[in-house]
Amino acid sequence: MKILVYTFNHFILFYFLVLNLTYIFLTLSAFVFIRRYIKLIKIVELRKIFQSTFFKPISVISPAFNEEETIAESVKSLLHLSYPEHEVIVVNDGSTDGTLSTLKERYRLNKAFRDFDSPLKTALVRAVYQSEEYPNLVVIDKENGGKADALNAGINISRYPLVCCVDADSLLDSEALMRVSRPFLEDSSTVAAGGVVRVANECVVRAGKVMEPRLPKNKWATFQIVEYLRAFLAGRISWAVFGGLLIVSGAFGLFKRQTVIECGGYRTNTVGEDMELIVRIHKIQRKKKRKYKIAFIPDPICWTEVPEDRRTLARQRARWQRGLMDSLLMNKEMLFNPRFGIIGLIVMPFFFVFEMFGPLIEFGGYIILTISAILHLINIDFVLLFFLVAVVLGTMHSISSMLLEEFSFYRFPGFRNLFKLIFYSILENFGYRQIMSWWRMRGILQYISGDRSWGKMARKGFTTKKT
């Protein structure tokens, strides 16, 4: 038992060092990239391209299931996106509430005959509607098949070379499409691009736009803001720089339509369809030895509603963990496989060890700690110091993300917001992170037991300013 304890302790130390050094490296890389990017966009403005015919038109696809509360605002924001040419395809995925009727009433939809190819198999499409008022708005009404199935149906009917997949409850910044399409203009080998997702809870929304970003009063939502800053600004940007981005958020991502179709579209038998698609794109592109790029932009803004109650958040995080496991295990042939370059040799192993097994290792550590205490093998000074180092490092990572935010496109102005975020960065180390790990642990257990459900999320709707 002593040997087990000693061995595990060494492993924990090594794990801790590698994880934190990686985060520090990723943060520094993100810093360099963001600075360079901001300077670049100041000089290379791409005005002429967007005024010409050389931009690529985009089909924006928004799957909707029981989104009665927010669908109207969401579609409005999509229709008013600033882009030379785009269409909006809303896929009503067998909603049981008034989602379709809200759309019909608000946008004067008429049934349309629309012939289209179906390279991706989906659940039955019952009808296609066209808006009288907005010729670039199409609504598909189909039988319920899940988000992935709905996206595939949208991709089938889309007619533009780029498809932007957004959640129905997401609000896009008006210039989001212009910004996220830049990588495709910069390099024609780009097949996918993602952007930063921000928390919209309690932000003031008017005419489908976030007019006034606000920090929510709800503590769960505020914690998630800190998390999102870390994940998007420090994490994803850096991974993308090294060609190792494994996820483009389901809330907002732009893809080459042809690439998605070649890969077989979104998988419907997973809850992590967004990540799984990106991992599969890596796999297929590398198998075919094609030059390709998956980009991530620090500035386009997508705002989304995050859970404000413990139950919904717990379900979401467990689902994300299951999605992560699906994405990695379904494509496990890449693991340690030199044929897949940096993805196989560095990124996949990192995600396997630190993201997938992370909660197991963490809880394993708590168990070993308990055993150590029982066997009087514990050095309390070390335990306390280690915990303090972990807390301070965790806070440092979050503050670093805030620094990245200050350098880039800071969206929560004012000192009050800043101090609140700093406070929550410290506070999250005392319970929030631990409970996250527990929920992720539950996700692992659910995965092992075969649970594939989505769960429900209670929606509040956006705060709309009265004029």
Add this chain to the structure above:
Amino acid sequence: MIFSTGPSFISLKVVIFLLELVFSLTVLLTLYVVYLRGAQTIYERKRKNEIAKWEPLLLDYINGSLKLSEVEREMRHADRDLLGEMLIEYSQDIRGQALERMIELWKQLRFDEYSFKKIKSRYSWYRAYGATLLGIMRDSSATPLLIELLKDKSPLVTFSAARALARIGIKKELGHIIGIVAKSKRWSEDQFAEIILDFGQDIAEDLVELCEDDNVPLNRLAFIIDVLGFMRFQPAYEALAKLAEKGEKETRIRAIKALGELSRPESSPLLLGLLGGESWEIRSQAAKALGKIGDDGAIPGLVKALDDRIWWVRYNAAVALTKIGEKGLSALWSVAENAESERARKVAQHVFEQRVSYAESHVI
């Protein structure tokens, strides 16, 4: 060891040192973030005040209501950085006399000296920024320096310099330089695209020559072809026809598209031949291009293409028929009503329905 009382490879002192280090870093980072926020807040406030103060004056000056000397006198004590930013922002979207007045003001306030200083900086971004400013302000006195900058080792600087020269109007002389750039990979595709669009018709002949140069990378060639089509540069016809007939698929697709833009009836036989090609992308673009040309003689070929196995070919053929006037519409209607092939009927019906809803929404 961290948790146990056994032997350890890491001592308490090391851990304490690490803790102190990380803690200090965290405190420093936090203070820096607070400082940046403070600086940004002050800047935003100042900017708001400066804009409120100078904008009316600037607008009056641009409109001609105020003289240069009056404005210059008032603005002499303004915050230089903020004022400079304001002038640049306004200059981006104005033309003609208004822009000329702005340039005069820029020079009177000695911002041109600022730009010249920047292009001599040892930092590439500042050189690029300086070149950009000189371009925005159409400062032709900077031409020799900007031409020198085209040899800079930084692609961003060369891009900015080329762009500035295009804005100033030094285009024709630089066609050969565009040729050099086209063959190198120094600029990203979007940068290359912006420059080509900036230079426009003035370098069209040089672009046609590049179409016949095997050393031009395919992605650049593709864009050059697109631009020639966009400009509807008729002398490019022969080069484009050659590229459409054979070669790499993507290049052929672009060339077919460009032929459509040129809209010359003599392209019809070539494009009709391509409607029966192996690649669906080529068939699809050929159908589109025939629609743009609008030649009646293409109708039978397009009707046949309505039964293509690929939806995009069928759809583009149907749309093309709607663009060939009454005869094309009539042919499409006939297919929609009577065709044996279900897929041909469906696509024809779809396109008719699209036309109707488009017409209705525009009436609304």
